Amino acid sequence: MLRDARRFAESDACLDALLASRPDHADAHLARAVSRLVRGDLRAGWEEFEWRPRRLPAPPWAGEPLDGRRILLHAEQGFGDTIQFARYAPLVTRAGGRVILDMHPLQFRLLRSLGPEIQVLVRGPAPAPHDLHCPLMSLPRAFGTDLTSIPAPPAYLAAEADEVARWGRRIAEIETGKGSGPRVGLVWAGNPNHRNDRNRSIPVERLAPLLDTPGLRLFSLQTGDAKAARPAALPDLTAGIRDFADSAAILANLDLVIAVDTATIHLAGALGMPAWLLLPYAPDWRWLLDRADSPWYPSLRLFRQPHPGDWDSVLRAVATDLERFAAAQFAPQKQS
Incomplete structure (x- = not known):
């Protein structure tokens, strides 16, 4: 409530006090992530955003050299989030990864327009074989994105x-x-x-x-x-x-x-x-x-x-x- 009223100093004080007594309180970290991101403090916000739950056992990718390894990029939240952060998939390819994009069937055809170098798959009961994985919304952290380095081409998807x-x-x-x-x-x-x-x-x-x-x-x-x-x-x-x-x-x-x-x-x-x-x-x-x-x-x-x-x-x-x-x-x- 304090954050939505833009009373950020008071909001921060509440979250800091909670985390001082319960450092592993995931929801408090996520709330602090949102508070930092909306103010444009992106790098600090991405770090706090990593308190989201993990679903895959393979090692997560955090920006280290890929050297041709297979990396599974997967959606975890809404359709809009997927569209927003799919822009990073070509960057992962250029960073040396063999990209597998694991998608909801309703977005399969659309995301194929990212380019032929990206393997787009409809999400199944088990993920495709991969060496590393990264949720789409963790990609900004992996690339160290701040307000000056957001990858924002005029367009990165296309209609058929x-x-x-x-x-x-x-x-x-x-x-x-x-x-x-x-x-x-x-x-x-x-x-x-x-x-x-x-x-x-x-x-x-x-x-x-x-x-x-x-x-x-x-x-x-x-x-x-x-x-x-x-x-x-x-x-x-x-x-x-x-x-x-x-x-x-x-x-x-x-x-x-x-x-x-x-x-x-x-x-x-x-x-x-x-x-x-x-x-x-x-x-x-x-x-x-x-x-x-x-x-x-x-x-x-x-x-x-x-x-x-x-x-x-x-x-x-x-x-x-x-x-x-x-x-x-x-x-x-x-x-x-």
Whole structure:
């Protein structure tokens, strides 16, 4: 609570006192990791983050020379985390490892776009043979990542060309009669089981300032339970999605994504497409504090609550910039 209120000195004092009496309290170390990471103290945060539980018996990799050994990189948390830290897999290859990427089946096709030198496998009951392993979220520590050395190429994943064409045809059928403005996809809610979902998701009725913006072709990218509340003015683009490769192909047909903190925003950033992220006052650690950009994803803009719960200010600011975006996108077409 103190951390989310940005009372960091008091939060640190609580955690330090607990760890002084119980040095092996894993949850306290993880809480201190998050507190350091959100403030940009990445190297100290990665060290504390290593108090996560381990599942594999093989030796963990911590950045030492690989010399051609087989290294299993495996996801351990959400889909967005996997997308964010998959960027390190090519770096492990260049560091001398034979990389095996152990993935959820819904992300298998998408992550094959990392390159042919990386062996992407669907997670099975037992891991593939390997010499070393490293959870994806331990890779920043292995590479000594700080704010000045985040590997952030403009794009490191790609949609499949044939899928882009197939979804492009479907979207063209859906949008008949919607005009010719830029295509904008919206996501307003995350997984309701997420511990911070009550802060990060937006009630759909609060989207009115965006839905009233002229000169746009707006679409819903919302999935899960919140999809049932989709406004009638938002055509649904999610029917028929099989996996994240399909989602990537859909995004490739849009001009902009506006979303709360979900896997969709990570996917847009990894593809290098323009995306606006709507953040609560107490954001997830990876978005840091008080900045309008992300060192992890160059194509993102961040819109933040100025006060806890203040989505109205965020959405008014987004609506204003959205009008400018529509006008700027339309201007070249009008001139030509």
